[in-house]
Amino acid sequence: MVVTTAHKPDHQQINRAKSLSVQLGCKYIPRRHFRFIEDEVVVITERNGISAMKNGKHLFFHPSLAVLRKSNFELGQRDYLIESLSLKGNEKVLDCTLGLGSEAILIAHFLPEGKVKCLESSKIVKMIVENGLQEENLPDWVVDASKRIEIYEGNYKVFIRKSREQFDCIYVDPMFEHPELKSAAMNSLRPFADYSGITNEDLEIMKKITKRIVVKARWNDSIFEKYKFDRVVGSLKSNIGYGVIEL
Ligand SMILES: C[S@@+](CC[C@H](N)C(=O)[O-])C[C@H]1O[C@@H](n2cnc3c(N)ncnc32)[C@H](O)[C@@H]1O
Incomplete structure (x- = not known):
């Protein structure tokens, strides 16, 4: 598992991604250096909330x-x-x-x-x-x-x-x-x-x-x-x- 941000993140998203990576015990990778790897779970800090991706599937909350x-x-x-x-x-x-x-x-x-x-x-x-x-x-x-x-x-x-x-x-x-x-x-x-x-x-x-x-x-x-x-x-x-x- 790794944590990154959505494209063009603001400071809040970057700080959130860093603290999530500590909480989840995994690496934070800045989005510009990030590459998707098969079967890897990627947690993404968005402008409004967090989402996750795995094998091209994007999981986010929506009511x-x-x-x-x-x-x-x-x-x-x-x-x-x-x-x-x-x-x-x-x-x-x-x-x-x-x-x-x-x-x-x-x-x-x-x-x-x-x-x-x-x-x-x-x-x-x-x-x-x-x-x-x-x-x-x-x-x-x-x-x-x-x-x-x-x-x-x-x-x-x-x-x-x-x-x-x-x-x-x-x-x-x-x-x-x-x-x-x-x-x-x-x-x-x-x-x-x-x-x-x-x-x-x-x-x-x-x-x-x-x-x-x-x-x-x-x-x-x-x-x-x-x-x-x-x-x-x-x-x-x-x-x-x-x-x-x-x-
Ligand atoms: C079909 S979905 C439930 C959908 C849910 N009713 C809704 O409204 O979105 C099944 C969920 O249960 C979780 N799950 C399956 N077996 C479980 C278990 N033994 N204990 C806890 N969660 C489980 C799965 O990870 C999955 O997220």
Whole structure:
């Protein structure tokens, strides 16, 4: 891993890149001397935030998917994640797979008096999303929702086995077995993501610390066949389902 800046950086970007390189324990290379190397993770300080590149894929935070889903919901469209979580507004939700943070933001929006604890095993993904949620110019409702989001770097499989905390809901959105290659946002996440799926043992452990589990998968992934859900909701058109276990 190395750290550099975007082209034509200002002093702030350069200083930020230098301190990030210390924090991440890797080299800082000024942009004018920098060359991309295959498989190397490059952290880039931008004018507004940080991004990362690997093998030509550019990962940065953007709340657009959360914004789209919230506005679709307000226009009367069903949001199967929000439906399957069945929130009252004061729950404590564990989002095991933060990813780009879009669904954590959406969930937090529907929890005016609750909170969302998020786990992400990729250091880079966690850093970019956590940082992105502090950017200026985010919509007010995203800023408000982000106050109820806590982000931790960690593997949810380890966390659930040690946790003494109880959650009203646990949400898991592992990387799909059959990826949707048309999703630009997901394509940028892919080189940085953890691909460990979910097992029956994970679900059994989760049952000890929650009253509801929701797992997202594509209809043609094996999850809905392999594990027992009380129901699976979602639209066939989007090819995405949410398996619900209620305890
Ligand atoms: C499909 S993405 C989640 C997308 C997310 N729901 C969103 O709204 O952007 C899956 C994310 O979970 C992370 N992940 C996969 N397995 C994990 C694990 N065992 N523990 C923590 N994070 C994990 C991946 O690195 C990836 O960033």
